[in-house]
Amino acid sequence: MAVVYENTGEVIRLTQTRTGFRVAVYVVGVFWVIGAALMAFMAGHRTETSLVCEAGADGCTLTEGLHVTRLPRAAIVSAKLVRDLDLTVVRIEMDATPRFHAICGASGDAADGQRVVEAIEAARNDASHPAISASCVGRAVAGPNLAIVIPAALAGWLLVLLMTFRFSEGLAW
Amino acid sequence: MVIDRGAGTIVAAGRRWFREPWHVERPLAAVARIDLRSRYAGRGQRGHELFAVFKDETEALLWTPAAVMMSTLEQRVAEIRALVGRA
Numbered sequence: 720m721a722v723v724y725e726n727t728g729e730v731i732r733l734t735q736t737r738t739g740f741r742v743a744v745y746v747v748g749v750f751w752v753i754g755a756a757l758m759a760f761m762a763g764h765r766t767e768t769s770l771v772c773e774a775g776a777d778g779c780t781l782t783e784g785l786h787v788t789r790l791p792r793a794a795i796v797s798a799k800l801v802r803d804l805d806l807t808v809v810r811i812e813m814d815a816t817p818r819f820h821a822i823c824g825a826s827g828d829a830a831d832g833q834r835v836v837e838a839i840e841a842a843r844n845d846a847s848h849p850a851i852s853a854s855c856v857g858r859a860v861a862g863p864n865l866a867i868v869i870p871a872a873l874a875g876w877l878l879v880l881l882m883t884f885r886f887s888e889g890l891a892w
Numbered sequence: 893m894v895i896d897r898g899a900g901t902i903v904a905a906g907r908r909w910f911r912e913p914w915h916v917e918r919p920l921a922a923v924a925r926i927d928l929r930s931r932y933a934g935r936g937q938r939g940h941e942l943f944a945v946f947k948d949e950t951e952a953l954l955w956t957p958a959a960v961m962m963s964t965l966e967q968r969v970a971e972i973r974a975l976v977g978r979a
Contacts, residue, residue: 722957726971731895733955733968735906 747878754871770809770821772835772843775850781811783821787830790819790839800832807832809855811839812888831855893954895920895975902944902976916952918944919964926973927951928965940965942972 725732771782778792797813803820804865806828811819821835831854894903900920908943924947933939942955952970957965 724968726968726975729897730973731893731975733893735955735957747970 724845727802747875750875750878754875756790757871769853769854770835771852773850773880774838774847774848776816776842779839779842781819781853782822790821792842795843798843799824800829802835809835809839839892895958895972897975897978902952903910904944906953913951916944918952919945922946923976924956926969926976928969930965942969944976 723732723734728799769782769784773780773782776792778790778795781790787831788810790813794814795816798809798811801808809832810822811821813819834853835855838851841848841851893905894901896903897920901917902920902923903915903917904976905915906914912926924945927943927945929941929943930938940957940960941953943951944954
């Protein structure tokens with residue numbers, strides 16, 4: 720909002736443009752879109768899931784919820800337990816295909832995930848290893864990450880307050 | 893918005909969402925009064941609109957201050973009323 724006011728005593732001229740107001744509306748809109756995308760992203764990463772690994776002589780079968788992935792023994796390069804954000808994730812490096820990631824619980828739930836990793840490693844290293852099964856359940860709380868959403872919501876609210884409260888004309892958007 | 897006492901005219905032009913742009917040029921002598929209308933806009937705020945009301949009961953929007961101190965607004969309204977009154 721830009722306002723120009725002139726009073727010469729004989730002439731009063733007042734011009735007002737609203738371009739800045741529109742820009743402010745767009746900025747807030749873009750902010751909320753980014754915030755919504757962040758929330759969706761975090762919610763997607765925190766869905767509760769279960770992972771079952773059945774490792775045998777010819778590789779291992781990973782069942783993640785309803786999704787079954789067959790990993791041939793020869794194609795597995797390594798299996799590691801890594802942290803992704805605040806989740807524990809089993810990361811399986813494959814020979815020719817992309818890495819395979821499976822959520823294995825919240826951070827700190829490393830014990831079950833480690834057993835899955837050990838089962839995969841055992842199947843990979845020893846073709847004569849007897850078939851073993853290991854499982855873990857992602858116990859992450861479903862929903863957005865409040866550590867991101869709350870500050871983002873507060874910042875958005877502050878922006879709205881800045882826009883709507885009338886400070887002075889010096890606040891030229 | 894231009895109020896020119898020398899030329900004896902008031903010119904108001906503008907545009908708003910969902911309204912046709914307007915351009916009003918009338919003699920100052922046709923102005924009956926300058927109206928400042930306020931309405932509640934939520935969260936303790938008030939929105940203001942400044943109108944020139946003509947003697948034939950038509951009116952022209954002069955200003956919709958969106959970021960102004962109340963003291964500044966009142967001072968400007970007083971100046972506009974004074975200039976129109978002196979015409």
